[in-house]
Amino acid sequence: MEKTFLEIFNSILDSIRESMVVLDSNLKVIRANPSFYQTFNVNAGQTEGVLIYDLGNKQWDIPKLRELLEEILPQNTKFNDFEVEHHFETIGRKIMHLNARRIYNETNQPQLVLLAIEDVTEREYYKRHLEEMVAKRTAELSIAREEAEHSKHLAETALDEIKQLKNQLEAERAYLQEEIKLEFNHENIIGRSNEIKYVFYKAEQIAATDTNVLVLGETGTGKELVARAIHGLSSRRDRALVKMNCAALPSNLIESELFGHEKGAFTNAHSKRLGRFEIADGTSLFLDEIGELPLDLQPKLLQVIETGEFERLGSSNTIKVDVRIIAATNRNLEAEVRKGAFREDLWYRLNIFPITMPPLRERREDIPLLVNYFIDKISKRLGKTINMVPVTVMDALRTYHWPGNIRELENVLERAVINSSGPKLHLVDELKKPKKNLTNTNRTLADVEREYILRILEETHWKVSGNNSAAEILGLDRSTLRARMHKLDIRKP
Structure with a gap:
């Protein structure tokens, strides 16, 4: 498993700008990407095979890092956004967000640790500076109002600037609260x-x-x-x-x-x-x-x-x-x-x-990877353990034409996980191969889309939203589906 993982990891490692390190079960460095070497001013010869705490003359012997790797991670398969602030002798002070994940072998024993290190120093300093700027301008405004009436025009200008800064900060914070719900990198x-x-x-x-x-x-x-x-x-x-x-x-x-x-x-x-x-x-x-x-x-x-x-x-x-x-x-x-x-x-x-972005039917080689990723994600969210996908199920998933692409695949797998009572995945959807229809090869994309949405609506008895609805099967928001229905002139008979 380690060899397979490293082959996949190395194939994309050089294209990732975020610093990443692979550790063995003893927390020794197996491999790091170029971004890690460049950001932390080290090279492969100084890192590979070395205990992570010993890197850079023990500059990495950080109490918070030990807490994550030795206390928190053993109790969790993964842990995200663990903030560490540390002064390095060679590169100065860094604020880092650590995302750690344990990788298991075929016997379900922890074998590797994947550690992603995001350098958020500039972002954190920018945020702190912006908050300090708002506080400073507010204080200046209060003093200006008390000291002199003739500075009223300047005070009003400063007030407008403060309001603009506050509005921008509040709007961005509100937006970030929505975005933080996403599990994306x-x-x-x-x-x-x-x-x-x-x-x-x-x-x-x-x-x-x-x-x-x-x-x-x-x-x-x-x-x-x-x-x-x-x-x-x-x-x-x-x-x-x-x-x-x-x-x-x-x-x-x-x-x-x-x-x-x-x-x-x-x-x-x-x-x-x-x-x-x-x-x-x-x-x-x-x-x-x-x-x-x-x-x-x-x-x-x-x-x-x-x-x-x-x-x-x-x-x-x-x-x-x-x-x-x-x-x-x-x-x-x-x-x-x-x-x-x-x-x-x-x-x-x-x-x-x-x-x-290619449709899923044109990248069937990726389906097993996507299946494993979604099963792991969904089963953890639902508190289940699914570690076996029968060959017949995987073959059905690989050969299906997936008109709804990855969103449809995720919905199918979520229903499968919900209906699986043991460690083996039980597929509940009947994935039929598309019927060949050569009678009309000049249909537009809108015609094909309209026909597909109509078929799903008829199968769900025109249930647009909710559980087992057309929106859920199509992988669309309710409002998006209604907009498409209006655009394509789809009406309930």
Whole structure:
């Protein structure tokens, strides 16, 4: 198992910018990646075969590290976001987030430890500095008000700046609270097929630039993971990736969500609100389902892409932002342009560097890895132990055509884990091979999508949301499914 794991690990190790170390059961270093050597100013000859605490003349003999590896990890299969702050003689003070995971052999004995080290020093210093800045400006404002009436204009200017800083800090904190629920880092794009390795290559190739990226692919292929990987490898990674699903909101709310609004800009606008572009100033904005963006809003988005400027709803003041856009769609935007449903100039601006996420049926080599990953994730969440997948089950999973891609695979596996009473996975879904239909080879993608959604709705007796619903089987949010039904003119008979 160790040899197999290291072969997989080494195949992607050099493309990961996060520092990573593999330890044996005695906590001696087996392998580390180039990022570890560069960040901590050591080389392979000084690390491999050495007890981790002895690295760099015992600079790594850190009490918090010992606590994680010797006390916490033996009681847990994995432990994430363990913060360690330490002064190294060679590189100074570092603030690190440690993610540790035990790897077991075939007899379920711990054999390896995978340790990922994220250097968050700059991000933590930035956050502390921003909070200190708010406190400092607030104090200055109080003193200015008490000392002199003639400084009223300066005090009001300072107050506006403080409010802006507070709004930005509060908006980003609120957004981070939502994002922290996600279990993501860029290596969660599971796979070793040539198709997925090419996606890795393209993501790393473009990540270091500020070029806008268009991620293409069918529903459920993992386009958001690609966006997160690009952001995680970019110079903007110290700030959270801000995202918005253009299909999840009514068209009359999308403009306010993207660009923000002033108090009283429209009915029920009781207070000023920052839009996603303001929150994403200095970081990346992921626009999912960009093909669903209303045509009348596309010129305003084009303006932001070209100039970095926009106005909030209800305001004539121009706001300047520095935002990198990563867009995604499952639609053929070139065909949408020809139909007049998408602006050609906006498509040109977005299509500078397209990355296509392959459907699951084109990367069947990755299915066993994905199956093991999801079974481990789901069974731990449900408090179960599933360690055996029958050959017949794996064959069925490998040969199925997966119209819903990875999202459908995860849903199928969750139902299987729920219905498995022992350590063996019991597949409850009947995975039928698609019927060959050669009578009409000129159907559009929209026709195929409409037919598939109709079939699932009929099988679920038109139950759109909830358990065993069409949305759950398709792997879509309820609002996204309703938007697709409206777009494709699907109505309950």
